[in-house]
Amino acid sequence: MSITAETAKQHANDPAVLCCRAEEGTVLDPSRFEDPAIFPDLVDSGLLNTDGALTLGQVLNGKTKLTKTCDSLTPLNADNCEGFDAAAAPAAEEVVEEAPAAVEAAPAPVAAAPVACAGGVIKLHIGEGKNIDIELPTGLGGGAVVAPVAEAAAAAPAAVAAAPVEEEKVVRELTRKHYKITEVKRGPETKIEGSVLYIREGIEAEAVESQDLVTSMKIEVITPDLYHTYSETVMDIQPIATKEDEWALGEGVTRVLDGAVTVVTGTTDEGIQIGEFGSSEGYLDENMMWNRPGAVDKGEIMIKYFVTIKNGKNMERPGPIAAHSAVDYVTAEIRNAMKKDLPEEADEVQVLQQIRRPGKKKVVVVKEIMGQGAMHDNFLFPSEPVGVLGARPNVDLGNVPVCASPLEVMDGCIHALTCIGPASKEMSRHYWREPLVLECIHDPEVDLVGVVFVGSPQANSEKFYVSNRVGQTVEMLDVDGAFVTTEGFGNNHVDFVTHIENIGKRGIPVVGMSFCANQGALVVGNKYCDAMVDNNKSMSGIENEVLACNTLCEEDAIRALAMLKARMAGEPVKAAERKYNVNVKNNNVELIDKAIGFDIELVDNEQSLPMSEKRKAKYD
Amino acid sequence: MDKIQMLLKQHVGAPCAPVVKVGDKVKKGTLIAEPTGLGANIFASVYGTVEEITEDRIIINPDEEQSDEYVKLEKGTPLEMIKAAGIVGMGGAGFPTAVKIDAHLDHGYILVNAAECEPGLEHNIQQIEETPEKLIAGLKYVMEIAGADKAIIAIKKKHRKAIEILDNLLKDEPAIERHLLPDIYPMGEERAVVRECLGIELEPTQLPSAANAVVINSETVCRCAEAVDEQKPSFLKNLTVRGQIKGGHDAHVFMDVPVGTSVRDLIERAGGLEEQYGEIIMGGAFTGRATTLDAPICKNTGALLVTMPFMDLKGAKMGILVCACGGNLERMQDLVKKYNGTETHVCYCKQAQEQKNGTRKCERPGNCPGQVKNNMDFKKAGCEYIIIGNCSDCSNTVMASGPKMGLKVLHQTDHACRAVDHALYRTLRVSKAVDQDLNVVDNVENN
Incomplete structure (x- = not known):
């Protein structure tokens, strides 16, 4: 043309x-x-x-x-x-x-070639100038637990030096008290004794009874020596945590068990996996991408629930909701035990701070979560971390944008029911340790105003409806830059790119993050989709059904933040290549490594796991 | 002879309201319906009896005997008489002429559209050859009414005979010139005429008045002369009947056909349908649409084309490229069905700008914006065939990449062009510019 x-x-x-x-x-x-x-x-x-x-x-x-x-x-x-x-x-x-005489980044899809989508980021090269300090977020190792207080404090002086004009302001704090669990057993009552968690025998029947659509429940304790156990598709991974006293999510004190996590799995009575695009059933050690923000960390004990629901209910909203609610029946009893049995003094205490940095570049994280109904839904803002009670499903809220503080995000404000492609799904645990939010909180050069969650509705008309609200919300936040992240691929990319457009057209620099690579290449695009980070980690660039393999990790967050900073500084981002090319990401990582003086540690992909029959047959 | 059916809407605007009742005797030129808003008077085109009045038409049973006499218009100013005559644009659009020419131009131009751009039509040029004085007489009235002090007759250079006749008459008419057009489609599009004659490129939303001009079809100008000089209401139409008709593919030009005559009667007059044919198009191959034998012609009907039978594509996947020059999506879908294709993908030409009323107008008629992206999309969608309705220039561009990609290209007008012995719209082999000197032979390259 x-x-x-x-x-x-x-x-x-x-x-x-x-x-x-x-x-x-x-x-x-x-x-x-x-x-x-x-x-x-x-x-x-x-x-x-x-x-x-x-x-x-x-x-x-x-x-x-x-x-x-x-x-x-x-x-x-x-x-x-x-x-x-x-x-x-x-x-x-x-x-x-x-041209590279400044910060230049290089990633993904161009408006004119919307099918292309590569990943990647940054190149720092200062052509001229003196006394320039470049500070890049260094993250917190392994993409795992939040910074201990001491580390956060250590970072503070650097930030102050860089910004002598206005002082950082701590808006609020959240204390996480960690209690080590070394053993999970069954017993006559649910309780915690020392580092042993007992789950009441027979509680499964009550949990089943509590939900009309649930027909059975089985609880298995999977210790590391049992990782080679067959499991149905993993629907969610949840931290086991509870609020102290009457504290609301995102403030006060949260108690959390270390070393044990909840693993929700399920099928229908006739054995159909509760998943849509792919499912992760198989041997756990072959299908779990260990140590992803949303996954189980290697060495942890899994409290694995196998829930069956009535036939045909796997693709209707009430089915997955019932499965999650039944599991939460048990978790609720564990939470009560945590309140009652755990001592005041924890094994480890962490103080998370929500810090505002007046005078720094204001940024917002917009997270698209699934809201197409059926199994694509999320409970927002339960009373307990990743609980059910008190929460509202985002589908019922019309999927409109909802604001959350970074501390709410990391205190379990999202109970993820989504069962999209397992490799890109953000589990409940993912939000508990959301890498992008962490990078922004810890980067002294940016001022994170908060997180906006927006559901991805089924119908296109509704997608544009919520997208327009996202644009207006971000405009009113008066930010200097925005991230838009998503999980899954395909249908939700329609609103994902529309969010980017609605933010971009208001003159706000925006960086998008998604799994795209080969299989998830954007189906649509617009001219604002020119700064994108691909979350792909899989070797073949596909949804490989390995749990959490292609989710947003620390390395992605670092690239995205560097890219947004480049954008906010008015620097160009190189156009993407036409086809997915992992070297774009690798080059960008290398450039960042050079700029910060040490290597960003990249996470493993599915190749580090024992090869499953399914993967051999279908993918690799 | 079939009954005469006078449609109440034969023009741009609102349908007219009948002013006769069933059983009334009517003569040629009897006023039978009046405008209810924007519109034009409708007159009986035969002697006969009003047999039925339906929501959209008045049906007249014609008498056996038909005199040439007609009910004359009252005398008045030329504008009043043209208005009373119910003349509308006869090139196809049907805009009420009195409204159009009441333009109050500032020393502007009347541009006479004699492009006769649709393939296979001949009645406009034949009329110019036969009664050129009528055109000049009508043109002078129109110039006077519109406040124009210049007029340009736009005609394709290939019509040498008509041009020579005109040139001869124009020697004594310093205010009237002629402008030669290349033989490509669309030269008769209103804004293309303005651009070719005056060098002004109008936006799709602009009328020729923005270029201080009025564009008017040549037959319409002649009807204006008839209204003023002969006090004659508009109830007759010239048209070309052509195609799969017994006796061959040559054009049958019928002058002064009573409006309301059935398609069947006209095709019979031409020789009758061949046994094998595809469809009957009312209007040109680009802008017309399929009609039936029972349908009546209107004041703006220029042609009846009987096409070649359709190929049977046996359900092959077909892409549709809609542009403003050819049929709209509905017409193209109709053709896909008739070709027995499966509609697989729809693209729009980049320049086919959608207007407020839902129709499309080309941003730069006859000048292609590039089509390879559309072809790539068709290919991606798995199309085996594509059907296009594009102008000469755009069709040429489609051909530059489509067949190489393995797309089989059909043009909307193919089945009509074959039936009127007109070259198919594919690769362009003539220049888009012609020398205004009739004796200079233009470059016909072989590219």
């Missing part, structure tokens, strides 16, 4: 190819040219050869004229036109070499 003067300028160094037939003597203007964004496909299919072609910059000088009549898709060269600018080419190249 013909291009505008603006597009022609962006592509000044790309080949000049006529979009349509043009006659001898025609003086060329931008409307005569095909959009270079589609050339790669044309070259691939043998329709175009641009070798030796003049560039748009050379021919759009107002005096280049065709010396013969040429048809559509003819590249211009000295044989068919005259009056072009011979000097334009070398000059343009110099510009390119100078």
Whole structure:
């Protein structure tokens, strides 16, 4: 399609190819040219050869004229036109070499080529300047537990030095008291004795009884030596935590068990997995991507619930809700035991601070969560961390944007019912240790205003409805930059890119984060989707059904934050390559490594796990 | 002879209201319906009896004997008489002429559209060859009414005979010029005429008045002369009947056909339908649509084309490229069905700008914006065939990449072009610019 003067300028160094037939003597203007964004496909299919072609910059000088009549898709060269600018080419190249003279990042999909989606980030190079301190978030190791107080304090002086004008303000604090659990046993009552958790025998029957749609429940205690146990698809992984006294989520004191987590699994009576796009059933050690923010950490004890629901209810909202509620019946009793049996003094105490940094770049994290109904839903703001009571499903809230403080996010304000592709699903535990929120909180250069959750509805009209609300919300927050993250791929990418558009068109720099790679390439796009980070970790760039494999990790958060900073500083982000290429991410990581002086530790992918039969057969 | 059916809406605007009742005797030129808003008077086109009045038409049973006499219009100013005559744009659009030419131009232009751009039509050029004085007479009235002091007759250069006749008459008419057009589609689009004659590119939302001009079809101009000089109401129409008709593919030009005559009667007059045919198009191959034998012609009907039978594509996957020059989506879908294709993907030409009323207008008629992206989308959607309704230039662009990608390209007008012995719209082999000197032979390249 013909291009505008603006597009022609962006592509000044790309080949000049006529979009349509043009006659001898025609003086060329931008409307005569095909959009270079589609050339790669044309070259691939043998329709175009641009070798030796003049560039748009050379021919759009107002005096280049065709010396013969040429048809559509003819590249211009000295044989068919005259009056072009011979000097334009070398000059343009110099510009390119100078271009990295600042922060430059390089990732994903371009508006014109919305199918492409690569991952990646950053390049820091200061061409000129003195006394420039570059501070990049260093994260907290393993993407796991939140910073101990001491570390946070250590980071503080650096931040103060960088911003002498205005002081950091601690809005509120959340204390996490950690209690070590070394053994989980069954017994006559639910209680905690020392580091042993007892779960009452026979409680399964009561849990089943509490839910009409649940037909059975089995509780298994999976210790590390039993990791090679078969499991049905994992629906959720939850921290076991409770509030002290009457504290609300996100403030006061939370007690949490270390070393044991809840694992929800389930099928229908006839054995159909409660999952939509893929499911993670199989041997746990082959299907669990250990130590992802949302996954089980290697070495932890799993309290694994196998819940069956009535046939046909796996694809209706009440089915998965019943399974989760039945599990929470048991967890609620454990929470009561935690309140009653645990001593005041914990094994470890962590104080999480919500810090505002006046004068720094204000950023917001917009997290798209699933809200298509059926199994795609989330309980928002339960009374207890990752509980059920007191919560509202985001589907019932109309999926409209809902604001949360960073501390609420990390105190279990999301109970994730979603069963989308297991590799990209954000489990309840993911929010408990959300890497992007952590990076932002700990980065002294940015001022995180909070987190906005927005559901992804089923119908497109509703997607645009909620997206418009996201745009307005972010505008009113008056931020300097925004992140938009999502889980899953496909359908939800429609609203994901619309959120980005609604934020971008308000002039706010925005960075998108999603699993895309090969299988999840964006199905739609717009011109604001030009700064994207791909969460893919899988070798083949696919939804490999390995739990949490492709979810947002610390390394992704670091890249995204660096990219947003570049964007907020007005630096360009290089256009994505047309096809997913893991080297984009690797190059970016390397560049960040150089800038910060040490290596970002990259997480393992499914290749580190024993090969499952399913993976062998279907994927690798 | 079939009954005469006078549609109450033969023009842009609101339907007219009948002013006769069942059983009334009518003559040629009897006023039978009046506008209820924007519109134009409708007159009986035959002697006969009003047999039935339905929601959308008045049906007249014609008498055996038909005199040439007609009920004359009252005398008045030329504008009053043209208005009373109920003349509407006869090139196809049907906009009430009196409203259009009451333009109050500031030393502007009347641009006479004699492009006759649809493939296979001949009645406009034949009329110019036969009664050029009528065109000049009508043009002078129109210029006077509109406040124009110049007029340009836009005609395709290939019509040498008509041009020579005109040139001969124009020697004594300093205010009237002619402008030669290349033989490509669409040259008769209103804004294309403005651009070709005056070099002004109008936005799709702009009327020619924005270029200080009025564009008017040549037959309409002649009807204006008839209204003023002969006090004749508008109840007759010239048209071309052509295609799969017994006796061959040559054009049958019928002058002064009573409006309301059935398609059947006209095709019979031409020789009758061939046994094998695809569909009957009322109007041109680009802008017309399928009709039936029972349908009546209107004041703006320019052609009846009987097409070749449709190929049977046996359910093959088909893409539709909709543009403003050809049929709308509905017409294209109709054709996909008739070709027995499976509609798989729809693209719109980048320049086919949707207007407030839902129709589309081309941003730069006849000048392609590039089509390869659409072809790629069709390919991606798995189309085997695509059907396009594009102008000459855009069709050329589609052909530059479509077949190489393995897309089989059909043009909306193919089955009509084959039936009127007109070249198919594919690769363009003529220049889009012509020399205004009739004796200069233009570059017909082989690209």
